[in-house]
Amino acid sequence: MTGLATRPVVYSFTDHRVHRQEPPLIIAEGDGIRVRDVGGREYIDALSGLWHANLGFSEPDLIAAATAAYAELPAFACALGRTSAETVLLAEELLQAAGGKFRSVYFGASGSEAVESVLKFLWLAGNTGGAPARKLIVTRDSGFHGTTLGAATLAGIPRQHDGFDLPLPFTVRVPRVHFYRDHLDGESEDEYVARIVRTTRERILAAGPENVAAMVAEPVMAAGGVLVPPDGYWPAMARLLAELDVPLVSDEVVCGFGRLGHLFGYQRFGLEPAAVTVAKGITAGYAPLGAVLLGADLTAAIAAAADTHGVLGHGSTFGGHPVAAAVARANLRIIRERKIYERVAELETLLETSLEELLNLPVVGEVRCVGGLAAVELMADGVARRPFDPERGIGRRVAAEARARGLIVRDLGDVIALCPPLITGATEVMEIVSKLRAAIVAAVTEEA
Numbered sequence: 111m112t113g114l115a116t117r118p119v120v121y122s123f124t125d126h127r128v129h130r131q132e133p134p135l136i137i138a139e140g141d142g143i144r145v146r147d148v149g150g151r152e153y154i155d156a157l158s159g160l161w162h163a164n165l166g167f168s169e170p171d172l173i174a175a176a177t178a179a180y181a182e183l184p185a186f187a188c189a190l191g192r193t194s195a196e197t198v199l200l201a202e203e204l205l206q207a208a209g210g211k212f213r214s215v216y217f218g219a220s221g222s223e224a225v226e227s228v229l230k231f232l233w234l235a236g237n238t239g240g241a242p243a244r245k246l247i248v249t250r251d252s253g254f255h256g257t258t259l260g261a262a263t264l265a266g267i268p269r270q271h272d273g274f275d276l277p278l279p280f281t282v283r284v285p286r287v288h289f290y291r292d293h294l295d296g297e298s299e300d301e302y303v304a305r306i307v308r309t310t311r312e313r314i315l316a317a318g319p320e321n322v323a324a325m326v327a328e329p330v331m332a333a334g335g336v337l338v339p340p341d342g343y344w345p346a347m348a349r350l351l352a353e354l355d356v357p358l359v360s361d362e363v364v365c366g367f368g369r370l371g372h373l374f375g376y377q378r379f380g381l382e383p384a385a386v387t388v389a390k391g392i393t394a395g396y397a398p399l400g401a402v403l404l405g406a407d408l409t410a411a412i413a414a415a416a417d418t419h420g421v422l423g424h425g426s427t428f429g430g431h432p433v434a435a436a437v438a439r440a441n442l443r444i445i446r447e448r449k450i451y452e453r454v455a456e457l458e459t460l461l462e463t464s465l466e467e468l469l470n471l472p473v474v475g476e477v478r479c480v481g482g483l484a485a486v487e488l489m490a491d492g493v494a495r496r497p498f499d500p501e502r503g504i505g506r507r508v509a510a511e512a513r514a515r516g517l518i519v520r521d522l523g524d525v526i527a528l529c530p531p532l533i534t535g536a537t538e539v540m541e542i543v544s545k546l547r548a549a550i551v552a553a554v555t556e557e558a
């Protein structure tokens with residue numbers, strides 16, 4: 111079985127230098143929130159795969175839905191004026207679950223494709239709707255929105271661009287929201303929010319709001335470090351975007367489908383996006399699917415574009431795959447019937463109270479928690495907000511020590527991200543946090 115590790119897989123988001131020393135983890139099976147590798151070792155996956163296996167790794171109702179869908183119609187495309195019944199039913203159910211705020215659904219096969227698609231739709235809408243100058247997209251430092259050329263351009267994380275001839279020149283970059291790291295000494299949360307919203311305003315005004323097509327943002331940044339916004343941030347941003355007439359696209363690829371305790375993360379913050387992009391949790395990770403829920407304006411613009419351009423020159427073979435659609439419908443049913451939002455509220459409290467105990471480690475500067483997302487910020491001196499030298503790779507060491515203890519987490523620099531399956535119970539949260547504590551202590555001790 112060890113031979114598997116040497117097979118020629120290109121691992122995404124992986125430092126291939128590290129892999130010359132540490133073998134990749136090859137997983138053979140899953141059970142609840144646990145996975146087992148090919149050597150029989152068990153791990154709690156506290157990242158839910160790649161922020162996507164929201165119901166764990168052995169949900170029988172999702173497996174049954176996929177099996178039934180395979181028996182009925184194993185392949186079809188959503189193109190050329192044709193699609194599968196499951197795909198149409200899913201679109202209707204999504205629109206209904208979103209409370210009538212959106213008018214149509216475009217299906218792709220991934221989050222990147224959803225984000226890429228919404229960019230193209232925004233430009234199409236501007237071009238055919240008398241606003242061809244509206245090309246710029248407002249995007250935040252530390253943001254992550256996928257890896258295709260347009261989606262990767264939006265990223266505010268340098269390694270998404272370095273070596274790839276990116277970013278393309280269509281962004282207005284504005285500050286991230288990270289109070290703990292970015293506030294000035296003595297600055298209150300309200301003052302900090304006012305300052306970054308003021309900077310956002312200045313940057314949009316400098317670019318010219320008439321040149322801006324939209325802002326694309328995650329309600330809570332996940333890959334950027336699980337950055338939970340202070341209470342005042344989104345209300346102030348919503349006012350700013352309304353004032354400058356900039357539509358919001360809520361990137362819900364991680365935040366959607368229960369992760370923040372609602373169908374969509376924007377609902378938690380009372381936002382009114384013009385469109386939302388989803389993927390990952392839409393099928394709880396059991397089949398590849400992405401989608402864009404389009405509001406009235408974008409829906410009408412796509413319809414109107416036919417008068418200018420005829421055939422919509424955009425689509426993909428696997429978008430809205432019938433089996434993925436059936437799985438997503440089953441997932442929506444499970445979320446409703448098993449009261450997943452209530453479970454997430456309990457999970458949030460459990461994560462919050464148990465992670466807070468890590469604050470008595472001097473190298474833990476902050477813990478953040480919202481819904482089923484959490485982060486532990488590692489600092490050389492947490493109180494003085496003095497970061498570790500990034501060269502020391504403390505985050506990576508903690509993740510490696512966690513793995514050695516049977517726990518999968520993600521190191522985002524020196525932030526340890528947690529995104530456990532939404533079904534994670536109290537005992538399992540305790541186990542995650544106790545393994546994480548041991549991993550932090552071991553990594554720092556080994557380092558000292």
Ligand code: PLP
Pocket residue numbers: 161220221222223225254255256257328332333361362363364389390
């Ligand atoms: N948008 C956000 C917010 C994401 O976190 C991700 C992936 O992590 C994407 C888009 C891209 O999704 P995918 O990996 O399915 O292409």
